[in-house]
Amino acid sequence: MNRDPWCYRGKRLTERIIQLTTLPTVIDRHAAGEGMDRPALTWYVDQARTTHWTYREMIADIHCLAAELALHHRVSRGDRVMVISANCPEAYLTYLAILYIGAIAVPVNNVESTRNLQYIAGQVQPVLTVTGLGVGADLLVAIDASRIGTEELLANARARGAASMPSPAVEPDDLAVLLFTSGTTSSPKGVRLSHYNILVNAEGLRIAHALDVNQHHLCILPLFHANAFGFSMIGSVYAGCHTVLCNRFSGQGLWEIASREQINILSAVPEIIRLLGSRRSKPELSPDFRYVVSAAAPLSRTDAASFEKNLGIPIHQGYGLSECTNFAATTPASIDPIVRRRLMNEWNVPSIGPALFGTELKIARRDGSPADQGEEGEILIRGHNVMSGYWRADEETSLAFADGWLHSGDLGFFVQVEEVPYFFVTGRLKEIILRRGDSISPRAVEAELAALSHVGRFAACGFRNEWAGEEIGVYVFTDDIDHALAEVRAIVERCSPRYRPGVVMVGARTIPATVTGKIQRRQLASRFGVFAAAALGGKPRVVADEATGGNG
Numbered sequence: 001m002n003r004d005p006w007c008y009r010g011k012r013l014t015e016r017i018i019q020l021t022t023l024p025t026v027i028d029r030h031a032a033g034e035g036m037d038r039p040a041l042t043w044y045v046d047q048a049r050t051t052h053w054t055y056r057e058m059i060a061d062i063h064c065l066a067a068e069l070a071l072h073h074r075v076s077r078g079d080r081v082m083v084i085s086a087n088c089p090e091a092y093l094t095y096l097a098i099l100y101i102g103a104i105a106v107p108v109n110n111v112e113s114t115r116n117l118q119y120i121a122g123q124v125q126p127v128l129t130v131t132g133l134g135v136g137a138d139l140l141v142a143i144d145a146s147r148i149g150t151e152e153l154l155a156n157a158r159a160r161g162a163a164s165m166p167s168p169a170v171e172p173d174d175l176a177v178l179l180f181t182s183g184t185t186s187s188p189k190g191v192r193l194s195h196y197n198i199l200v201n202a203e204g205l206r207i208a209h210a211l212d213v214n215q216h217h218l219c220i221l222p223l224f225h226a227n228a229f230g231f232s233m234i235g236s237v238y239a240g241c242h243t244v245l246c247n248r249f250s251g252q253g254l255w256e257i258a259s260r261e262q263i264n265i266l267s268a269v270p271e272i273i274r275l276l277g278s279r280r281s282k283p284e285l286s287p288d289f290r291y292v293v294s295a296a297a298p299l300s301r302t303d304a305a306s307f308e309k310n311l312g313i314p315i316h317q318g319y320g321l322s323e324c325t326n327f328a329a330t331t332p333a334s335i336d337p338i339v340r341r342r343l344m345n346e347w348n349v350p351s352i353g354p355a356l357f358g359t360e361l362k363i364a365r366r367d368g369s370p371a372d373q374g375e376e377g378e379i380l381i382r383g384h385n386v387m388s389g390y391w392r393a394d395e396e397t398s399l400a401f402a403d404g405w406l407h408s409g410d411l412g413f414f415v416q417v418e419e420v421p422y423f424f425v426t427g428r429l430k431e432i433i434l435r436r437g438d439s440i441s442p443r444a445v446e447a448e449l450a451a452l453s454h455v456g457r458f459a460a461c462g463f464r465n466e467w468a469g470e471e472i473g474v475y476v477f478t479d480d481i482d483h484a485l486a487e488v489r490a491i492v493e494r495c496s497p498r499y500r501p502g503v504v505m506v507g508a509r510t511i512p513a514t515v516t517g518k519i520q521r522r523q524l525a526s527r528f529g530v531f532a533a534a535a536l537g538g539k540p541r542v543v544a545d546e547a548t549g550g551n552g
Contacts, residue, residue, distance in 0.1 A: 003404030008358055008383040013173075013196070017358060017384060018203045021172035022195040023099040026238055031059050035213060039242040042261060043089040047253045049260070051089060055240070058093065060162070061154065065097030067165050068157035073128050073146070077102030077169065080124040080178065083150075084108040084117070084139060085132025087223055087247050090150030092233060094130055095223065099195070102170040105177045106190075107224035109438075110134040113448055113496035114142040119187050120180050121145060123392060133247065172196035178391055179226050181322040182432055182441035190391030191226075191322045201230055201325035201385040202238035204356035209265060209293070209316075210333040211239035218258055218266045220246045225437070227296050230326035231267055252276070255283035262286040269437035270299045270469055273315065277307030290333065291316045295326070296437035297469045298425050304350050314340065319352035319425060322439075323406055325385040329353045329361060329423050343422055347415075351422045359383035361423055363414055368403050371413065376426055379412045380405035431521050433462030434470050440499065442521060445472055448499040451491045452476055455484050459511045460501065461521040463528035467535050471502035473528040481506050481544050489542040502536035503528055507545020 006013035020026050030036070036056040043051045053061070069075040081098045083105060085091040098105045106124050108117060110133065117139055121129075129143050132150035140147075176195045180188040205211060219232035223245075236243045244261045246254070249272055258266060263286065268276075273294055294304075295318035304315050314337075318330035331340060331353035343351035355361045362380045363371040371377035382405050389397035400407055409430030414421045433440045442460040452458045456478035465471035474492070478484045484506050492504050505527060512520040527545070534541075 005382045005386055005401045005404055005406050006384060008360060011384075013384055016172065016196070018200055020238070021199060022170045022174070023096065023176065023199070023234075024168045024170050026199065027059060027062060027096070027100060030055055030240065035240075038213060038240075039216075041089055041092060042242065042244045044244065044246045044257055046247065046250050047256055053089070061093050061158070062097050062100055063162035064157035064160070065093055065154065066100045066168070067163045068153060068160060069097055069103065069128070070101050070165055071163060072156070072160070073148075075101060075103050075127055077174070079103045079127045080106050082106040082108055082121065082124065082126040082129040082145070083132070083224075084110055084112070084129065084135050085150060085224070086110045086134035087219070087245055088133045088150060089245060090154045091130070091132040091223060092243075092245060094150055094153060095229070095233065096237065099176050101168050102174055104175045107177070107179065107229060109222070109224050109498060110139075111136070111497050112139065113499060114138055115447065116188055116444070117142050118144075120190070123190060124178060170195060177229065179229070179322040181226075182439045182444055187444070188441075189393055189396060192388045192391055193325055194388065197385050197387065198230060198234050198325050199238060200358040200383075201327060201356070202235045204358045204385065205231055205235040205327060205330070206239045207357050208330050208332040208353075211235065211241055213240040215239065215241040215264045216244060216261055217241050218244045218246070218254065218261070218263045220249045220254060220272070221267060221269065221296070221437070225296070226320070226322040226326040227267060227269075227437070231293075252279060255285065258289060259283070259285050262288060264288055264290050266292045268292050268294055269296045270294055270303060271297075271436045271467065273299065273307050274303045274467070277303060277310050280310045282310075282312045289313070293318055293330065295319065295330075297434045299350055301345065301348065301350055304344055308344075315344065315350070316340070317350050317352050319423070321381070321406075321408055323387045323400065324359065324381050324383070327356050328359045328381045328383075328385075329355050339417060343417065347424055349424050349426060351424050354420050354422055356385070358385050361414075361421075362405065363412060363423075364405075373415055374413055376411055376413050378429060379408040379410045379423070379425070381408055382406060431462075433472055435462070435468045435472060437469070438498070440472065442472075445474065445499045445501065448495050449474065449491060449501075452488065455487055455491075457511055459519045459521070459524060461524045461528070463525040464532050465502065465536065466533050467537075468502070471528075471531065471536050472499070473525065473531070474501040474504045475509075475511060475524055475527060475545075476504060476506045477508065477511050478506060479508055481508065481548065485542060485544065492540045492542060501540050503531050504540055504542045505545050506542065508548040509545060
């Protein structure tokens with residue numbers, strides 16, 4: 001039995017399946033080629049086109065930033081550089097420059113909690129932290145390292161120019177990025193991805209979505225997330241595409257951007273698809289607009305059907321984890337439209353497509369044996385885009401790679417359609433809460449709300465919500481419900497936005513747990529079923545548990 005989680009069609013990780021195996025070779029290939037005046041990067045603030053780079057201009061800035069980082073900030077191969085920012089072009093260019101000199105990028109959510117930021121910084125020991133848009137004062141204060149803003153960094157780099165420096169000595173298996181992702185522990189885990197990992201993934205995306213120098217990709221998802229980092233940025237640069245980067249999701253206004261920039265592909269998450277599909281108004285788009293790629297969270301058949309019916313735009317679903325760069329499967333551009341419609345509508349959930357180039361998928365029973373067609377089991381992944389492991393977490397790495405496959409913790413099945421195995425996601429074994437495409441550990445929520453322990457025992461869970469995919473629910477157990485409500489409300493409103501629960505229920509029902517004390521979160525989630533259709537966000541709803549009384 002092959003127990004190599006990096007094996008792909010019998011080829012070991014060292015048996016390369018792509019030619020360009022490091023980011024510098026990709027950048028240098030563009031620099032040496034023709035068509036350097038084609039569009040590379042365009043920046044939108046809301047619906048205003050602000051700045052624009054050709055490939056010639058983008059590569060010049062990457063070279064300047066690389067020199068600035070290496071010569072003036074003493075960043076060298078293997079050093080970690082933390083980047084905290086909402087979407088902005090300076091962060092985009094900085095990421096590429098970090099990889100160009102062989103350093104390791106550490107993207108961090110700009111609304112991360114100070115506790116997690118300090119944990120990540122303690123783990124990676126960055127030699128430099130670069131901050132961009134949307135970083136709160138509390139995070140800036142919490143940074144205990146050399147720090148510079150993205151705009152200042154780029155301005156200094158341009159002023160000094162691309163001073164002569166040695167060509168980057170980067171190897172395919174050198175780490176390119178540490179993507180910190182929520183796990184079943186209270187602290188995030190750093191996913192170790194090499195240059196080769198992210199470029200195999202990029203080649204898979206190039207093949208699947210027919211990406212080339214004539215394609216225009218609209219990026220509305222955050223670059224600190226695996227989806228935008230691996231697909232919108234690395235995938236686009238690898239294929240020579242034009243990336244249209246937006247500061248945020250601007251609602252229906254994104255169709256104006258898509259039309260103006262002649263967009264071919266939009267990458268989105270199910271929540272955005274649901275919001276866009278709620279309007280029965282077909283946007284005026286370029287005839288070259290092909291489809292929307294949905295990923296980062298499961299897409300319901302209802303939302304997919306509503307979007308396609310109301311807007312007349314096809315959806316190609318994808319699936320993956322940070323642990324396999326971003327995508328492990330996706331519905332390809334080449335699929336027959338009739339087959340695609342069948343895969344979107346015939347089963348209870350839309351298909352995530354076949355395995356991506358460089359990746360193998362397997363559905364396994366509880367005993368590890370392969371499941372039959374149509375039989376539900378855990379989705380296992382292996383291939384050349386799979387992480388080398390978690391940063392400084394050997395035990396968790398071993399658990400993730402049990403039996404020679406990466407265990408996704410997701411449930412699914414496959415069906416053969418025209419001799420191709422297509423995969424479907426039906427649920428999750430893991431406890432991770434997937435809210436608006438963001439993976440959040442319930443234990444991380446509990447750590448953020450530790451002050452609730454003064455009120456009573458409490459626990460967090462994820463529950464199904466039509467607006468967010470999943471929402472965070474917290475149950476606080478206390479006999480003095482009426483007195484506790486105000487205190488609970490004050491505590492949760494101070495919580496970091498990323499971990500702030502949608503609903504907090506205060507009641508006298510005990511928190512379900514096993515005999516060993518492990519919280520039974522699925523059972524707990526059933527208490528929040530009445531909020532499945534509620535539009536939650538902003539201020540948390542703090543309510544009394546009606547099953548136990550109280551005046552909420």
